[in-house]
Amino acid sequence: MSFTKVCKRKTTAMQVHTNQLYDPQNYPTKMSGKLTHKIIIKKDYVRTDGTCALYIQLFLDGKRKRLPLNIFVAPKMWNEKKQILKGSSDLTKDYNLVIGKKLAGINRIAVSYRLAGIYLTFEKLIEDLTDPSSKVDFIKFCEKELEKQKEVLAKGTYRQQLSTITKIKKFKDQILFQDINEDLINELIIYCKKNLKNKNTTIQTTLKNFKKFLHIANKKGIRTELKFDDITIKSFKGDRTFLTSEEIKTLYEYRESKFISESRKNIVDRFLFSCFTGLRISDIRNLSNDNFIGDFIAFKSEKTGKFQKIKLNESAKKFINESNEFNGDYTNEHINRELKSIVSSCGIKKRVTFHVARHSFATNYLIKGGGIQNLQKVLGHSNIRETMIYVHIVDSIINEEINNMDDIIN
Incomplete structure (x- = not known):
């Protein structure tokens, strides 16, 4: 054998070896055959008005399937070569639009399955045409996965993730897995910021939930241009609005007034x-009466799953009835809506949600001399760094109040 032939053989072997190293092997061994389609007019059956039915004729893996378009036209109106209806009437334009959208839908589904590495059959194609599959539509996938987890998720977590899905549906009514890329994420961030006026922490929560469902999809073999680990969740210091002791007292005085409604x-x-x-x-x-044990309340935190036991101070006892319960039953949304109006009526110019009460407790606890480690236990924080945020708030208040000394001689 000549030296040239030996070199060619070695080169060929090296190319094969290189291809084996670098050619992706994640694609399924059995792929869908080429999907082709054509619009046909069924001339063998003419209706009494002289019209015939239009069908989409599909070929996949050597099989043929016809899907009715529910469009009936005179045979002379159909342009076989251009695959459109002749004429310029509004009805003709509408029919051509319907045909175009149906064909675009078929192509989109075929591409989505191919990119996701899922074998496409006629059954799946027809199912997705009538009701987009969760294997193609990211939003439907999220809804399906969340319902699976409903029984194991904390109620607050479930509501939060459901809220994210609702927000994404308002952003786009359909997101195909093939459309998930960096541009889409940036568009979602801009939408949350400009249209919904969300704060940075809220936007990052939305991205965190988006990433969670994308992670599940990627683990199930659904491939996307942007993978779940390409999405970075940034850490922002959340809104730590709190009420001062004077503002809490103002709210208490409002509670004691004879003008307040029972609901408020x-x-x-x-x-x-x-x-x-x-x-x-x-x-x-x-909370129920069973959670109250003498001067203590014992409960399992819904968010963390931790068991907590907290001593009740005399002030806290004033706000529960004789049965150690709260009167009335209200949704979180209703409570937060009412709180905005209540604090406004009290002349408090702060953006208040219910969580502000927790911030108010933590901040005032430290201002009154409480220890940081005790506060960590009461709040149920796993990491002391979470609790330290309130120390920084108190420090900034003290630094600010030192400037008030200037009023003595100025």
């Missing part, structure tokens, strides 16, 4: 109870 009083009771205990709204909602 019940809501203020919950809020003030949190101001003196640090409990989240989800845990307050779950």
Whole structure:
């Protein structure tokens, strides 16, 4: 054998070896055959009005399938070569639009399955044409996965993730897996910021939930241009709005006034109870008489799953009834809507949600001399760094108040 032939053989072997190293092997061994389609007019059956039915004729893996378009036209109106209806009437334009959208839908589904590495059959194609599959549509996938987890997720977590899906549906009514790329994520961030006026922490929560469902999809073999680990979740210091002791007192005076409605009083009771205990709204909602043991409340936190035991101060006891319960039953959304109006009526110019009560408890606890490690236990924080945020708030207040000394001689 000549030296040239030996070299060629070695080169060929090296090319094969290189291809084996670098050619992706993740694609399924059995792929769908080429999907082709054509619009046909069924001339063998003419209706009494002289029209015939139009069908989409599909070929896949050597099989043929006809899908009715529910469009009936005179045979002379059909342009076989251009695959459109002749004429310029509004009805003709509408029919051509319907045909175009149906064909675009078929092509989109075929491409989505191919990119996702899922074998496409006629059954799946027809199913997805009538009801987009969760293997193609990311939003439907999210809804399906969330329902699977409904029984194991904490109620607050479920509501939060459901809220994210609702937000994404408002952003786009359909997101195909093939459309998930960096541009889409940037568009979603801009939409949350400009259209919904979301704060940075809220936007990052939305991205965190988006990433979670994309992770599940990627683990199930659904390939996307942007993978879940390409999405970076940034850490922002959340909004730590809190009420001062004077503002809490103002709310209490409002509660004691004879002008307050029973409904508003019940809501203020919950809020003030949190101001003196640090409990989240989800845990307050779950409290019953069984959780009260003498001067203590014992409960399992809905968010963390931790068992907590907190001593009740005398102020907190004022806001529960004789049965150690709260009067009335209200949704979180209703409570937060009412709180905005209540604090406005009290002349408090702060953006208040129920969680502000927890921040108020933590900040005032430290201002009154409470220890940081004790506060960590009361709040149920796993990491002391979470609790340290309130130390920084108190430090900034002290630094600010030092400047008030200038008023003595100025």
